[in-house]
Amino acid sequence: MKLISVKNLTVARGGMPVLEGLNFDVSTGEILVLRGPNGVGKTTLLRTLAGLQPPYEGTVDAAPDTVAYAAHADGLKSTLTVRENLMFWAGVYGGRDIEPALRDFNLDSLSERPAGNLSAGQKRRLGLARLMVTHRPVWVLDEPTVSLDVASVALFAAAVKAHLASGGAAIIATHIQLGFEETVFDVTPYKARMDVVRDDFDEAFL
């Protein structure tokens, strides 16, 4: 089953198209790994897929509440504990049980620690654990393994595999080899010609 469908998509940063002419679908059980050099536009594409910015041209079709997004900035509430952070997000997304997320990301022993006191890798684990409590089918992940040690990368990979097995999908920008049976999509050929700037662009929107 198709979960997200991209047609003739151009994405822009600061009013400038960065990638153009993108067409792809992501279906149940599928992992799409985005590759391409620094600055080519992977983050911009992921933000557009997550609905955080509008397409410059073309469409992103997905049912409402399809995408859960995890990016560079972990977006954690530093004064809340690990458990409280997950409960907060479970509340926002209508989830209930946070225990599987605590367990699968090895956060049980850290559950009463304020998120602000965690190490970079522990924060990242919490940011990824949050995906599990959203119960959204498509995980859109921007460099999810940054700061993670080898054991934590393995936890992450297991969580993604379980997510796929339960009917989900993932779109991941990463420079590392994750060892999934993924579809690799190098976006480099879709780099936009940088000679078109639309003059009706509302800069404040981004």
Ligand SMILES: Nc1ncnc2c1ncn2[C@@H]1O[C@H](COP(=O)(O)OP(=O)(O)OP(=O)(O)O)[C@@H](O)[C@H]1O
């Ligand atoms: N606020 C901004 N205004 C205009 N251009 C920007 C802005 N922020 C980033 N850019 C440019 O937009 C382009 C796309 O950036 P983006 O972050 O999407 O790339 P990326 O492929 O994710 O890179 P990386 O692999 O380094 O994370 C880059 O050339 C970047 O310099």
